[in-house]
Amino acid sequence: MTTPVVQVASLVKRFGDFAAVDDVSFDIERGEIFGILGPNGSGKTTTIRMLCGLMSPTSGTATVAGADIARDPDRVKSRIGYMSQSFGLYRDLTVDENLEFYAGVYELGARKTERIAWGKREMRLEEIGPRLAGVLSGGQRQRLALACAMMHAPEVVFLDEPTAGVDPAARRLFWTIIRERAADGVTMIVTTHYMDEAERFDRLVFLSRGRRMALGTPAEVKAQFGSHLSLEDIFVQLQEKES
Ligand SMILES: Nc1ncnc2c1ncn2[C@@H]1O[C@H](COP(=O)(O)OP(=O)(O)OP(=O)(O)O)[C@@H](O)[C@H]1O
Numbered sequence: 001m002t003t004p005v006v007q008v009a010s011l012v013k014r015f016g017d018f019a020a021v022d023d024v025s026f027d028i029e030r031g032e033i034f035g036i037l038g039p040n041g042s043g044k045t046t047t048i049r050m051l052c053g054l055m056s057p058t059s060g061t062a063t064v065a066g067a068d069i070a071r072d073p074d075r076v077k078s079r080i081g082y083m084s085q086s087f088g089l090y091r092d093l094t095v096d097e098n099l100e101f102y103a104g105v106y107e108l109g110a111r112k113t114e115r116i117a118w119g120k121r122e123m124r125l126e127e128i129g130p131r132l133a134g135v136l137s138g139g140q141r142q143r144l145a146l147a148c149a150m151m152h153a154p155e156v157v158f159l160d161e162p163t164a165g166v167d168p169a170a171r172r173l174f175w176t177i178i179r180e181r182a183a184d185g186v187t188m189i190v191t192t193h194y195m196d197e198a199e200r201f202d203r204l205v206f207l208s209r210g211r212r213m214a215l216g217t218p219a220e221v222k223a224q225f226g227s228h229l230s231l232e233d234i235f236v237q238l239q240e241k242e243s
């Protein structure tokens with residue numbers, strides 16, 4: 001058995017009296033495509049931000065790529081890539097300028113040219129030409145954001161709703177790219193609202209009101225709730241319980 005690349009134990013994040021993440025635990029194996037699912041406000045982004053070393057937990061522990069998120073957030077940041085819900089691109093810079101900017105942030109030095117070429121090739125950005133990020137299609141912007149988030153060849157990548165607002169063909173291409181990265185051994189952690197995407201995860205965790213409602217492969221999660229239900233049925237049931 002190898003050590004899981006992400007280990008989350010009883011993680012809690014409170015904002016005042018409100019627990020946005022409430023005693024959540026799970027492990028993720030290297031190279032897994034792991035889903036974090038749940039309705040709006042269920043704590044997906046808050047969980048990701050803690051695991052990226054961007055926000056300290058109120059209690060509980062987590063290690064990501066061998067670094068403790070509370071004790072060593074800088075080491076976590078150097079080993080992970082983060083594609084935020086807003087993508088974090090500079091709309092008034094071209095594709096190449098965005099990649100060069102991130103290569104600079106990550107201090108790639110001599111590896112810069114090779115990593116930019118890798119990003120453009122692997123994320124299918126080569127045909128775009130010298131256009132500004134602000135005029136790209138949703139799918140192109142999404143792939144550029146992933147290239148930027150992976151400039152420094154991270155071991156673990158967090159993608160927060162990467163396919164929101166992206167058309168079906170671009171979503172399909174993006175999932176092909178996610179599978180390719182996982183096949184390279186990179187752990188891909190993805191949040192989504194699209195239940196048709198849930199079947200693409202090796203394993204997933206369902207959150208509701210900050211709490212873990214289910215964990216496992218898509219088939220295991222279905223079995224926990226009654227296997228005649230689709231993941232979408234389960235999702236809606238969880239949401240109805242909340243309101
Ligand atoms: N800095 C903050 N201060 C206070 N409350 C916060 C803060 N950040 C998040 N919250 C609250 O925590 C809860 C979880 O938010 P979070 O953004 O993690 O949810 P989410 O699952 O990512 O939702 P969405 O699907 O809409 O992106 C929400 O009720 C949100 O309002």
Ligand SMILES: [Mg+2]
Pocket residue numbers: 044045046085160
């Ligand atoms: Mg969110």
